[in-house]
Amino acid sequence: MSNGSSNNNNTARFDAARRVAIFGGTHGNEMSGVTLVNLWMQNSAEIQRKGLEIKPFLTNPKAVEKCVRYVDTDLNRAFTQENLSATGGDELPYEVQRAQEINRMFGPKGSAEAYDVIFDLHNTTSNMGCTLILESSKDAFNLQMMNYIKKAFAPASCLVLLNEHPLLKYSTSRSVAKHPVGMEVGPQPQGVLRSNIFEAMRVILKHALDFISLFNEGMEFPPCTVEVFRVLERMDYPRDANGNIIAMVHPNLQDCDWEPLNPGDPMFQTFDGKSIHYQGSSTVYPTFINEAAYYEKQQAFVTTRRETLAASAIGKA
Numbered sequence: 001m002s003n004g005s006s007n008n009n010n011t012a013r014f015d016a017a018r019r020v021a022i023f024g025g026t027h028g029n030e031m032s033g034v035t036l037v038n039l040w041m042q043n044s045a046e047i048q049r050k051g052l053e054i055k056p057f058l059t060n061p062k063a064v065e066k067c068v069r070y071v072d073t074d075l076n077r078a079f080t081q082e083n084l085s086a087t088g089g090d091e092l093p094y095e096v097q098r099a100q101e102i103n104r105m106f107g108p109k110g111s112a113e114a115y116d117v118i119f120d121l122h123n124t125t126s127n128m129g130c131t132l133i134l135e136s137s138k139d140a141f142n143l144q145m146m147n148y149i150k151k152a153f154a155p156a157s158c159l160v161l162l163n164e165h166p167l168l169k170y171s172t173s174r175s176v177a178k179h180p181v182g183m184e185v186g187p188q189p190q191g192v193l194r195s196n197i198f199e200a201m202r203v204i205l206k207h208a209l210d211f212i213s214l215f216n217e218g219m220e221f222p223p224c225t226v227e228v229f230r231v232l233e234r235m236d237y238p239r240d241a242n243g244n245i246i247a248m249v250h251p252n253l254q255d256c257d258w259e260p261l262n263p264g265d266p267m268f269q270t271f272d273g274k275s276i277h278y279q280g281s282s283t284v285y286p287t288f289i290n291e292a293a294y295y296e297k298q299q300a301f302v303t304t305r306r307e308t309l310a311a312s313a314i315g316k317a
């Protein structure tokens with residue numbers, strides 16, 4: 001096995017990525033992924049590529065049925081080693097049972113048999129535009145894929161959110177794959193389909209599959225750099241002693257995902273019109289601003305830092 005190893009020329013060699021899954025409905029009310037995956041399960045011509053086995057898969061069918069984020073617990077937080085090895089069968093929360101099934105089908109997580117790539121399709125109510133989410137800054141295959149997609153998608157923009165924060169990183173559905181890729185497109189309300197968001201997601205996925213095809217056909221990708229936004233800190237809404245929210249996202253910050261937030265800039269507005277200012281010591285780039293699903297997670301937005309990552313050359317082993 002030469003997965004991820006380097007030769008003397010500093011080219012990282014990976015095995016061909018033969019098995020790829022496209023997950024939709026990890027959250028049952030994020031309609032672009034649900035709809036695209038349902039479409040491709042009926043007719044997969046659009047996503048087939050020579051020499052590749054591509055499986056569209058609805059990850060949380062019960063949540064999709066009810067058009068809710070989840071039934072018992074958030075599936076996209078459920079892929080911990082503890083959950084994946086839990087006993088209890090039917091007694092376990094639905095999403096934990098489902099995580100175990102998905103891990104059997106597409107994993108096991110961390111093993112040589114695991115799927116090569118999993119794309120997990122999400123929508124956000126935040127004004128994030130097209131975002132790809134990575135869980136590691138060390139995966140040259142995924143970094144090269146990001147570089148390819150960004151160039152193919154230009155002049156439209158597709159940003160990369162990197163979440164490898166020791167505390168804020170969570171156990172995603174896609175994490176069972178060797179190369180996990182999240183796709184997050186917004187703004188789109190929960191339970192709603194918007195054609196622009198749907199089409200953007202479809203185009204990004206096309207470029208991603210093209211990249212894998214080219215890689216498998218033997219194309220060599222030279223070293224490159226990729227601009228990413230690294231998750232730094234979770235910012236909660238200001239709350240009273242009972243835990244009730246006492247301020248909203250400030251109008252100057254609302255819809256301003258990826259724009260610089262400087263020390264002293266307003267970030268919340270209380271119900272009687274007072275501004276609450278950002279107290280950090282340096283400029284950050286907020287994202288997931290006012291995401292509907294994150295009220296229950298005590299998160300008004302996350303701050304990120306802009307970084308340029310270097311990716312080594314890659315080629316097929």
Ligand SMILES: CC(=O)N[C@@H](CC(=O)O)C(=O)O
Nearest residue numbers: 027076122123124133182293
């Ligand atoms: C709005 C939303 O569901 N976002 C995703 C982000 C991700 O896939 O990492 C989540 O919280 O699971």
Ligand SMILES: [Zn+2]
Nearest residue numbers: 027030122123
């Ligand atoms: Zn989601």
